[in-house]
Amino acid sequence: MEQQATDLKSRTPSINHPMSTDTDLSATAPGQLRVIKRNGKVVVFDASKIEVAMTKAFLAVEGGQAAGSSRVHETVRQLSDLVFTTLNRRNPTGGTVHIEDIQDQVELALMRHGEQKVARAYVLYREQRAQERAAADKAAREAVGLNSQIRVKDKHGNLNPIDMARLDTLVKEACEGLSDVDANSILKDAVRNLYDGVAEKDVSTALIMTARTQIERDPNYTYVTARLLMDVIRSEALSFLGIAENAQQHDMGELYPRALKAFLEIGSEHELVSSELKTFDLDLLGAAIKPERDMQFTYLGLQTLYDRYFIHYHNTRFELPQVFFMRVAMGLAIREPQKNERAIEFYNMLSTFDYMSSTPTLFNSGTLHSQLSSCYLTTVPDDLGDIFDAIRDNALLSKFAGGLGNDWTPVRGLGAHIKGTNGKSQGVVPFMKVANDTAVAVNQGGKRKGAVCAYLETWHIDIEEFLDLRKNTGDDRRRTHDMNTANWVPDLFMKRVTDDQEWTLFTPNEVPDLHDLYGKAFEERYEHYERLAAEGKIRVFKKMAAKDLWRKMLSMLFETGHPWITFKDVCNLRSPQQHVGVVHSSNLCTEITLNTSKDEIAVCNLGSINLVNHIKDGQLDLDKLxxxxxxxxxxxxxxxxINFYPVPQAQNSNMKHRPVGLGIMGFQDALYLLGISYGSDAAVEFADRSMEAISYFAISASAELAEERGSYSTFNGSLWSKGVLPIDSVKAIAENRGAKYVEVDMSQTMDWNSLRERVKKGIRNSNIMAIAPTATIANITGVSQSIEPTYQNLYVKSNLSGEFTVINPFLVNELKKRDLWDNVMVNDLKYYDGSVQKIDRIPADVKAMFATAFEMDCKWLVEAGSRRQKWIDQAQSLNLYINQPSGKKLDLVYRMAWFRGLKTTYYLRSLGATSTEKSTVKSGALNAVAATPVAEPEPKLCSIENPDCEACQ
Structure with a gap:
């Protein structure tokens, strides 16, 4: 027999790409051999499987000694080549061959070579496998009561018998290791929805839909549903990559390394990923992939990744979850001296959910346009050309998935004089309308809506019109229905509200320096302009009671959800970078506080620590943290x-100051693990101590990086260079505002003195911490969002990926421990909109622990936020939840936020006076017995349909 020189890899035909959206392995290149499997699927011929089958036959006859025998190895090699040559001779132009025909050729090759015993063993093995398949299929059919014949229509229109044995294996694998789930029940219910001639893809859909309906019964069904979805994802990706079809999770240890290489090859070929990623040691990285981490996804998390994050070609996703995390890690490690080791380290952080990068980083890391930053802050100058340059910048930044915060305060107000035309200005509002429409026209890379927030200082003459921007009535040409808005409030205004004094509005072109002043300097200059106005030396101004304007601010916040309330002075007084500029606004989600100017667009890169993964034995694991x-x-x-900067002002700013924003998520879930109610002193204390530890470690890490890479260029003169840490800058509030207007707890437990001395020598980043909303990445990791309390214990969540049942697993586990979890309890939770407060048989301590956001006093959110804020050099996205809000409640909450030293607030959440019919609930089964059950109001947000801000994360 002539020895074949071709190695095994070259004898396995490769697939030519691109493929169509519906991956079709029968449409491979001319000359390629394809195999028809027993279930009718067509796959690319893989010669290595012949060698594996023959080797097993030799092992069956000769025992373990055959494994290391060079004779056996050489014989298998020769016979495999013979089978390969025979098949190619019979199909010189490619084509298809049935799997049984291939196995017949293997038998003939063994007998012709004189290996009759081995051939007999191979025949017996084939017969045994046939009997096993028949028995498994029969058992699976009997288990679900399937008597009639069901055939499945493949993508070519061919009808093949349904493979019940495989479906049974698939569902059992999805339930593996999970308690209180029933694989047989899922399969049985799914089969009821099948019919003769059902489309192949609908079989998988039936399994997924059946499992997802059970999530409300037990949270573990979310993992079952995710694993069934994972089978679909594996099939789509591995087929496209030309690796395998119908692979099971247990096969992925072998297949993932191959998938990584194939993904990078095809991705770089089609310019979807950077070819630079192929310079990594792909064997080392492939071996580091942990397939079992695919099993930790919830259904919502995996569906979100599939719909919006995995790289695709012509709408076919060919990126698998662990390849996705490795791609992101490689992109972040590409400039590291030890890039392979760092990529593995970063992969382990991401794939274990200990830490998650923000959405733009996940979208674009390792791609040709690696725009990884989350937020951009700009100042709009008072010049027509510069205004439209700023709007153009908005478009470019939005295109690459950036969330925007615009400072509009410098633009002159309505009625202000225009020197060039000797006319009067229409004010800032018409330009905001253009910015609003630009955000709609240029969405974020075609992946999610464009998002921008406009900021205006409270003394601007257009402030009253600004407050009305989100109203649904009035002149629509002066409304911005899609743009967020926020008040940039100086301390002097809040003091005048508190002391019931007057307030004066100005146009910025007549008081140009107020924009850049804060603290005592602002107060002195503002009062100077008030005197000039009283003397008739300022033409455009308006006087009004500060409380009247404050009342309108709160009224519009309640009515429209906007403008949010953020505080100018504390953002600047505590800014480490006040020596080189002024903070003129926050960002889209109110957690970023960086300097902006005409020449600098502030940029921030975000990521979040998953607190849940850092709770061990009932306490915070400081070593792991x-x-x-x-x-x-x-x-x-x-x-x-690494970042791609859409505009030069952003690169200029980011390279000079190097700010980052490290935040947290899973705060509420961490409290559950600790057995602490959110509305308690213990929760406030945990907020304090956990943020202190993160602040300490983050500042230390940045100082360590400075020792390795050098300090950022504007370090000298910063608060850092003076040894003033975030906890120290709190004192500046009282010094400028007055002690009677501030009350902040200053307790601390760590060795901050030694850290101060280290930081004086240098630090890598001008800003280090910011707590973002984490709306989407918290969904991916399956934990509570950011620092949010539980919204409801059972509800249906709607987002761009569809509708998902969300149930509080901590509540379910607690009720299981007390033998209280049953179908009646599920109905009760539905009836009471996820609230446990009116369910009689639930104990008081459980009710306290699982009180929802609207069932706790809002003061606890402010108190916890205040404790965190003292440790953070930037800010936090702090939503406020108020049940049955009133003017008095809003006044107390927002003034409390100011007194407690908060820099910003975010959305105001309130309950609407409507309720939904509980059509799926049987009222007779309720635990809470009442003569006339009263429907509770359905949680509804103020003028916003979706409670998640997804622009940053």
């Missing part, structure tokens, strides 16, 4: 150098 924070800060710092 320190390790995670160190890696997270390094990843965020790398973004600055």
């Amino acid at each position: 320190q390790k995670t924070v160190r890696a997270a800060v390094r990843m965020l710092d790398n973004v600055i150098d």
Whole structure:
């Protein structure tokens, strides 16, 4: 027999790409051999499987000694080549061959070579496998009561018998290791929805839909549903990559390394990923992939990744979850000296959900346009050309998935004089309308809506019109229905509200320096302009009671959800960078506080620590937290150098100051693990101590990076260079505002003195911490969003990926422990909109622990936020939940936020006076017995349909 020179890899035909959207392995290139499997599927011929089958036959005859025998190895090699040659001779132009025909050729090759015993063993093995398949199929059919014949229509229109054995294996694998789930029930209910001639893709859909309906019964069904979805994802990706079809999770240890290489090859070929990623040691990285981490996804998390994050070609996703995390990690490590080791370190942080990068980083890391930053802050100058340049910048920044915060305060107000035309200005509102429409026209890379927030200082003459921008009545040409708005409030205004004094509005072209002043300097200059106005030396101004304007601000906030209330002075007084500029606004989600100017567009890169994964034995695991924070800060710092900057002002600012924003998520879930109610002193204390630890470790990590890479260029003169840490800058509030207007707890437990001395020598990043909303990445990791309390314990969540049942697993587990979890309890939770407060048989301590956001006093959110804020050099996206809001409640909450030293607030959440019919609930089964059950109001947000801000994360 002539020895074949071709190695095994070259004898396995490769697939030519691109493929069509519906991956068709029968449409491979001319000359390629395809195999028809027993279930009718067509796959690319893989010669290595012949060698595996023959080797097993030799092992069956000769025992373990055959495994290391060079004779056996050489014989298998020769016979495999013979089968390969025979099949090619019979199909010189490619074509298809049935799997049984291939196995017949294997038998003939063994007998012709004189290996009759081995051939006999192979025949017996084939017969045994046939009997096993028949028995498994029969058992699976009997288990679900399937008597009639069901055939499945493949993509070519061919009808093949349904493979019940495989479906049975698939569902059992999805339920593996999970308690209180029933694989047989899922399969049985799914089969009821099948019919003869059902489309192949609808079989998988039936399994997924059946499992997802059970999530309300037990949270573990979310993992079952995700694993069934994972089978679809594997099939789509591995087929496209030309690796396998119908692979099971247990096969992925072998297949993932191959998938990584194939993904990078095809992705770079079609310019979807950077070819630079192929310079990594792909064997080392492939071996580091942990397939079992695919099993930790919830259904919502995996569906979100599939719909919006995985790289696709012509709408075919060919990126698998662990390849996705490795691609992101490689992109973040690409400039590291030890890039392979760092990529593995970053991969482990991401794939274990200990830390998660923000959405733009996940979207674009490792691609040709690596725009990884989350937020951009701009100042709009008072010049027509510059205004439209700023709007153009908005469009470019939005195109690459950036969330925008615009400072509009410099633009002159309505009625102000225009020197060039000797006319009067229409004010800032018409330009905001253009910015609003630009955000609609240029969405974020075609992946999600464009998002922008406009900021205006409270003394601007157009402030009253600004408050009305989100109203649904009035002149629509002066409304911005799609743009967020926020008040940029100086301390002097809040003091005058508190002291019931007058307030004066000005146009910025007549008081140009107020924009850049804060603290005592602002107060002195503002009062100077008030005197000039009284003397008739300022033409455009308006006097009004500060309380009247404050009342309108709160009224519009309640009515429209906007403008949010953010505080100018505390953002600047505590800014480490006040020596080189002024903070003129926050960002889209109110957690970023960076300097902006005509020449600098502030940029921030975000990522979040998953607190849930850092709770061990009932306490915060500080050793693990320190390790995670160190890696997270390094990843965020790398973004600055890797990042693609759509406009030069952004690159100028980011390279000079190198700010990052490390935050947290899973705060509420961490409290559950600790057995702490959100509305308690213990929760406030945990907010304090956890944020102190993160602040300490983050500042230490940045100082460590400075020792390795050098300090950022504007370090000298910063608060850092003076040894003033975030906890120290709190004192500046009272010094400028007055002690009677501030009350902040100053307790601390860690060794901050030694850290101060270290930081004086240098630090890598001008800003290090910011708590973002984490709306989407919290969904991916399956934890509670950011620092949010539980919205409801059972509800249906709607987002761009569809509708998902969300149930509080901590509540279910607690009720299981007390033998209280049953179908009646599920109905009760539905009836009471996820609230446990009116369910009689639930104990008081459980009710306290699982009170929802609207069932706790809003003061606890402010108190916890205040404790965190003292440790953070930027800010936090702090939503406020108020049940049955009134003017008095809003006044107390927002003034409390100011007194407690908060820099910003975010959405105001309130309950609407409507309720939905509980059509799926049987009222007779309720635990809470009442003569006339009263429907509770359905949680509804103020003028916003979706409670998640997804622009940053």
